Amino acid sequence: MLEIKNLHASVEDKEILKGIDLKVNAGEVHAIMGPNGSGKSTLASVIAGKEDFEVEEGSIVLEGEDLDELAPEERAHKGIFLSFQYPVEIPGVSVTNFIKTAINESRKARGLEEMPANEMLKKIREKSELLEIDRKFLSRSLNEGFSGGEKKRNEIFQMAMMEPKLAILDETDSGLDIDALRIVANGVNKLRNKDNAIIVITHYQRLLDYIVPDFVHVLYNGKIVKSGTKELALELEEKGYDWIKQEATV
Amino acid sequence: MDLKEKLISSFLAFENNVDLDHPVHEVRSEAIKNFENKGFPSKKEEAWKYTSLNSLQKVDFSIFPKEESTLEYKDVKKYFLHEIDTYKIVFVDGVYSSYLSETTHDGVDVCLMSSAFSKPMFRQVIEVYFNKVASKDESLTTLNTAFSKEGAYIYIPKNKMPKKPIQILHLATGNEAALMLQPRNLIVAEDNAEVQIIERHQSLTDNEVFTNSVTEIFAGKDAIVDYYKVQNDAPTASLVDNTYISQKDSSVVRVHTFSFGGKLIRNNLNFYQNGERIDSTLKGVTILGDKQHVDHHTLVHHRQPNCESHQDYKGIFGDSSTGVFNGKIIVDKIAQKTDAFQQNNNILLSDRATINSKPQLEIFADDVKCSHGCTIGQLDEDALFYLRSRGIPKKEATALLMYAFANNVLESVRIPELKSRINKIIANKLGVRVGFDL
Ligand SMILES: Nc1ncnc2c1ncn2[C@@H]1O[C@H](COP(=O)(O)OP(=O)(O)OP(=O)(O)O)[C@@H](O)[C@H]1O
Numbered sequence: 001m002l003e004i005k006n007l008h009a010s011v012e013d014k015e016i017l018k019g020i021d022l023k024v025n026a027g028e029v030h031a032i033m034g035p036n037g038s039g040k041s042t043l044a045s046v047i048a049g050k051e052d053f054e055v056e057e058g059s060i061v062l063e064g065e066d067l068d069e070l071a072p073e074e075r076a077h078k079g080i081f082l083s084f085q086y087p088v089e090i091p092g093v094s095v096t097n098f099i100k101t102a103i104n105e106s107r108k109a110r111g112l113e114e115m116p117a118n119e120m121l122k123k124i125r126e127k128s129e130l131l132e133i134d135r136k137f138l139s140r141s142l143n144e145g146f147s148g149g150e151k152k153r154n155e156i157f158q159m160a161m162m163e164p165k166l167a168i169l170d171e172t173d174s175g176l177d178i179d180a181l182r183i184v185a186n187g188v189n190k191l192r193n194k195d196n197a198i199i200v201i202t203h204y205q206r207l208l209d210y211i212v213p214d215f216v217h218v219l220y221n222g223k224i225v226k227s228g229t230k231e232l233a234l235e236l237e238e239k240g241y242d243w244i245k246q247e248a249t250v
Numbered sequence: 251m252d253l254k255e256k257l258i259s260s261f262l263a264f265e266n267n268v269d270l271d272h273p274v275h276e277v278r279s280e281a282i283k284n285f286e287n288k289g290f291p292s293k294k295e296e297a298w299k300y301t302s303l304n305s306l307q308k309v310d311f312s313i314f315p316k317e318e319s320t321l322e323y324k325d326v327k328k329y330f331l332h333e334i335d336t337y338k339i340v341f342v343d344g345v346y347s348s349y350l351s352e353t354t355h356d357g358v359d360v361c362l363m364s365s366a367f368s369k370p371m372f373r374q375v376i377e378v379y380f381n382k383v384a385s386k387d388e389s390l391t392t393l394n395t396a397f398s399k400e401g402a403y404i405y406i407p408k409n410k411m412p413k414k415p416i417q418i419l420h421l422a423t424g425n426e427a428a429l430m431l432q433p434r435n436l437i438v439a440e441d442n443a444e445v446q447i448i449e450r451h452q453s454l455t456d457n458e459v460f461t462n463s464v465t466e467i468f469a470g471k472d473a474i475v476d477y478y479k480v481q482n483d484a485p486t487a488s489l490v491d492n493t494y495i496s497q498k499d500s501s502v503v504r505v506h507t508f509s510f511g512g513k514l515i516r517n518n519l520n521f522y523q524n525g526e527r528i529d530s531t532l533k534g535v536t537i538l539g540d541k542q543h544v545d546h547h548t549l550v551h552h553r554q555p556n557c558e559s560h561q562d563y564k565g566i567f568g569d570s571s572t573g574v575f576n577g578k579i580i581v582d583k584i585a586q587k588t589d590a591f592q593q594n595n596n597i598l599l600s601d602r603a604t605i606n607s608k609p610q611l612e613i614f615a616d617d618v619k620c621s622h623g624c625t626i627g628q629l630d631e632d633a634l635f636y637l638r639s640r641g642i643p644k645k646e647a648t649a650l651l652m653y654a655f656a657n658n659v660l661e662s663v664r665i666p667e668l669k670s671r672i673n674k675i676i677a678n679k680l681g682v683r684v685g686f687d688l
């Protein structure tokens with residue numbers, strides 16, 4: 001589904017991604033771990049099309065199509081979804097109106113009619129129940145004054161509404177309490193199927209207990225320095241990153 | 251002949267067409283003298299530092315239209331808020347159009363200044379209110395006073411409320427190569443009366459129009475007045491709007507100014523609080539492009555204790571447009587417990603656009619709450635990326651952020667159809683379809 005080859009990306013002439021290769025097939029869950037500042041969020045942003053980053057070399061291909069020339073919204077229309085590490089507060093736009101606009105703009109781009117209002121309401125009800133989100137919450141301004149955990153839960157609510165092909169969850173677990181983590185992870189699992197794929201960026205094994213990855217990669221200094229199966233995450237939890245850093249510099 | 255000379259000599263011709271024995275004429279004569287002394291304001295004056303009327307003074311404006319023009323309703327329908335039933339006072343090239351208007355004398359008076367000046371039944375109101383709050387000193391106001399003859403006259407007696415909102419519409423046909431208009435409006439809401447008014451100036455051609463308008467509003471005890479100014483005129487139309495408001499105890503006056511189009515707009519909005527527990531609200535949304543220029547000069551004069559004022563102006567400036575916000579608040583020594591709030595937020599969409607924003611506080615009382623703030627920034631790029639990453643195209647995402655930015659001001663519009671009309675104008679201006687409703 002997604003194939004990243006030799007991806008180099010920089011911001012303000014500073015190279016952050018230094019040659020990333022990653023292949024994600026439909027139906028798979030990949031976890032990306034790695035020390036702070038190693039480039040995980042940058043990779044997520046570059047896949048989503050953030051224009052601040054300059055792709056110097058390499059390619060990102062989604063279902064056979066090179067994303068290079070595509071704007072962020074076009075990538076979203078193709079089924080890419082990014083759950084932000086730091087969701088942006090947008091005062092004056094309610095969660096409901098935002099999600100309606102997002103869904104209908106995506107449908108329009110795919111040549112579909114707007115979603116009928118009753119269908120939209122039904123879907124909103126269903127997905128907010130899945131994530132145990134209070135309906136009152138949905139009429140509030142997007143992320144404004146939301147607690148850290150509420151923001152993350154709201155991101156996954158949007159994911160549930162958008163039903164992406166490729167979801168990238170950037171530290172969705174940070175800020176969630178133990179119960180919320182279970183609810184959110186459960187929500188994500190319900191959305192999994194053989195046709196979509198998920199990239200989970202996290203620092204902790206905790207989340208991976210719920211959303212079990214098929215592969216685990218370690219990103220360090222702009223490169224994937226180690227890949228393995230879910231056992232790698234356990235090993236990292238136990239030993240930290242020093243041994244990986246040493247291996248990488250050798 | 252420059253415009254000043256032309257105006258002064260036109261005053262003689264004007265006198266041939268008005269009742270020279272009417273007490274108002276003395277007021278006019280005084281006013282033209284003041285204008286003759288002062289002339290047009292120049293950029294040397296602090297209040298006109300950023301707004302120049304020089305190029306307008308070089309245009310050969312007709313002061314009176316030569317012929318009467320007629321318009322079909324269907325051709326101008328879109329400039330009316332036609333979704334709801336309203337009273338309408340419509341002027342075409344400065345001349346009242348009975349055909350396009352709907353006035354009333356049913357419990358309230360919604361009619362014309364020319365009738366109010368000429369008919370004895372209105373004489374008392376004219377004596378008590380006419381030119382009582384408008385400046386006798388400011389040159390453009392006195393210029394308007396000198397030529398005051400036509401405009402909207404709205405009188406709401408004690409405890410009354412008109413059955414529907416009132417629209418005042420000034421249309422310019424372009425029959426004159428260049429036309430100067432000087433409407434004069436008087437609005438009186440007596441004690442406990444209530445009224446909603448929408449005012450719009452619209453030029454229908456590319457011919458130059460220069461409007462110098464004066465509106466006096468009087469709100470009695472407990473009266474509620476909502477006044478909406480829709481400024482979305484042609485790129486060759488300029489407007490100086492001088493509005494003077496006098497409020498008595500516990501009255502509420504809210505003025506919303508939506509400035510989206512026109513060549514040059516100068517709003518002089520002046521509130522005088524002549525009672526206690528008054529609420530004055532001044533809100534504005536300005537969205538400009540091209541080389542448009544909008545200058546908001548506001549004044550709130552707190553003259554009595556325990557009153558409030560709320561000012562909230564949002565500006566979005568693209569291309570080479572320029573904006574000015576100058577918010578003056580005066581709190582007299584006796585006006586203790588005043589609560590004065592002022593906020594002016596601006597977004598610059600281009601590096602050629604400019605905004606000059608300045609609060610001017612003159613506070614002589616010691617027990618007051620006064621807050622003011624001003625921001626000038628760019629569109630939030632992170633927010634834009636967030637919206638786009640959810641599939642909302644750049645143009646729509648930008649529009650959504652602008653709506654969100656302006657929403658505080660739109661939210662207090664009390665006529666829902668007007669609010670959605672404003673939303674539509676904004677959407678048109680931004681080139682998007684209104685797919686969202688905040
Ligand atoms: N816009 C930017 N301008 C300058 N430097 C940037 C910018 N964005 C990211 N960086 C730098 O790129 C590096 C990688 O940042 P990134 O956010 O991708 O790290 P991360 O792996 O997600 O870290 P964390 O685990 O703390 O979230 C950091 O050194 C960061 O300071």
Ligand SMILES: [Mg+2]
Pocket residue numbers: 040041042085170
């Ligand atoms: Mg990160």
